[in-house]
Amino acid sequence: MNAKPRWIDEEYRGIVRTGFRLKKRVFKGRSPFQAVEVVETAGHGKLLLIDGMTMVSERDEFVYHEMIAHVPLFLHPRPRRVLVIGGGDGGSVREVLRHRSVERCVLAEIDPLVVEASRRYLPSTAAKLSDKRCEVKIGDGVAFVRETSERFDVVIVDSTEPFGPAKELFGSAFYKDVRRVLTEDGIVVSQAGSPFYEIATIKNLARLLKPIFPVVDAYLFTNLTYPGGLWAFTYASKGLRPLRDFKPARVSAARLPLRWYNADVHTGAFALPQFLKDALGRR
Numbered sequence: 001m002n003a004k005p006r007w008i009d010e011e012y013r014g015i016v017r018t019g020f021r022l023k024k025r026v027f028k029g030r031s032p033f034q035a036v037e038v039v040e041t042a043g044h045g046k047l048l049l050i051d052g053m054t055m056v057s058e059r060d061e062f063v064y065h066e067m068i069a070h071v072p073l074f075l076h077p078r079p080r081r082v083l084v085i086g087g088g089d090g091g092s093v094r095e096v097l098r099h100r101s102v103e104r105c106v107l108a109e110i111d112p113l114v115v116e117a118s119r120r121y122l123p124s125t126a127a128k129l130s131d132k133r134c135e136v137k138i139g140d141g142v143a144f145v146r147e148t149s150e151r152f153d154v155v156i157v158d159s160t161e162p163f164g165p166a167k168e169l170f171g172s173a174f175y176k177d178v179r180r181v182l183t184e185d186g187i188v189v190s191q192a193g194s195p196f197y198e199i200a201t202i203k204n205l206a207r208l209l210k211p212i213f214p215v216v217d218a219y220l221f222t223n224l225t226y227p228g229g230l231w232a233f234t235y236a237s238k239g240l241r242p243l244r245d246f247k248p249a250r251v252s253a254a255r256l257p258l259r260w261y262n263a264d265v266h267t268g269a270f271a272l273p274q275f276l277k278d279a280l281g282r283r
């Protein structure tokens, strides 16, 4: 008799479930911060899950990582030093290091178990963590920006949701320190959650960014694996505006092997639906 197919379900906020057809469980571990799992699925490649929430799927991670990295890096006139906070799967670092101008990329990840599991089971996202331009610093990203004397052109906050170890990454004190470590053309982008399910997170993040940065915006992308499919990043800078200062010719001239991001997608990502514009107090 055929065995019943097995599924792995992500339960989100107790109101929605996303099931992935399971081929095999590859790794399961627990750090002082969270449970970390890697599974092989029938339709989405390997999945990295943290506390049962899908972080990365091999099938669609390129969307998230291209959008979190190339929007700020094609906006900044000459990004040389980049800080990634969180991002232990390595996907954001991989995209940052595609830019030949980048000389140094620091990854400040609180949980070494995420980095180890990604290095071992997700080489497609983690391979560039061994690039000589990348330095992995294990520790709290909040403490890193508070204590570092380094300066960065771009900061990417690729964190989990605003609870547990990531809670303070959604606070004013952290972003005041981010502003301090950014150079004069500095840009910070942050994983901000679902406009459908977490509009309060996006609203609160935009509200706390406004007194700290002269330019604050949000941009969207869609993917296969996050609940509801539509997801947001916040954008903040010391002056560079995401559309006015964007030079589409830079993207085609760079000739990077990208599969989602391009100049049209960059522009379109900042076209927000009315309910989100209303929530952000935008006309």
Ligand code: SAM
Pocket (backbone or CB within 6 Å): 033, 050, 054, 055, 056, 064, 085, 086, 087, 088, 089, 108, 109, 110, 111, 114, 139, 140, 141, 142, 158, 159, 160, 161, 164, 165, 166, 167, 169, 191
């Ligand atoms: N793409 C995913 C998403 O949208 O939810 C995020 C991926 S990445 C795996 C999230 C990382 O943030 C995790 O590895 C987690 O350990 C890390 N993290 C959470 N809080 C942190 C903190 N305070 N400092 C540094 N890293 C943190």
